[in-house]
Amino acid sequence: MSTNKPVTIPREVADAIEYLRTDEGDGVTYSNERIALIYADTTYSGGTTTILRKIPFDTLMRALLDGYERELTEEEKREQAYASILASYVHHEDEAHEDYSCGYCDGVEETLEALGVKVPGVNAPEGGAA
Template sequence: MSNVVKPTIPAEVADLIENMRKAGVTNQEMTRVAQGHTSVPVYNEILSSIPFDTLLAALVNGYGRDKAPEDPRYVELRKEYVWRNGSITEYIIGMADGIRYAVAMLGVKIEGVNA
């Protein structure tokens, strides 16, 4: 019997790990990104949204995806943005605009964003 622990991580983190692997990013580079050593802070925010030990276990041992359902409004916004722009890189870069649009659509006011 194996003592390997495969953590369950949020879908957003799993998606980023998979996309980074497709781009040839190593586990070592991903841990550096999680620690803030990158010029793309969105990646840092996503990878550091889980405990560092959990990230390490996920990178080395594999992982399961969190089964929590996503807000359908968020899913539709993401599909629409990716469809219009055609790539995950453009999606990541455009997340700030998407957030502004989403909070406006939901009627939420955030100091420094739309208030």
């Protein structure tokens, strides 16, 4: 494993790599070299090869050598955004500079309302559905 940062790849490509690295399929585990050969095999264009080719070859090599992270689903992205908004809101709500903090929090609330977005703990009840 190199010291480079892991690359982010689509979930289905990550699943294909993991499938090839385990013996779940045909009882064979594939090395990085074999996975690269499967990607490069122009005589075959189905199944795993098609899935692997959804990313550029250079990205596949980085994923195999440096590691990878799965792309977040839309729901995971939304949850991260809500958590970030809530953390910022709570931080400013607890700030000592009351005028600025109140204005900041009001701005966050008004923006979310204008966008029709409900964030638990900010402009929706905590624990409630967002």
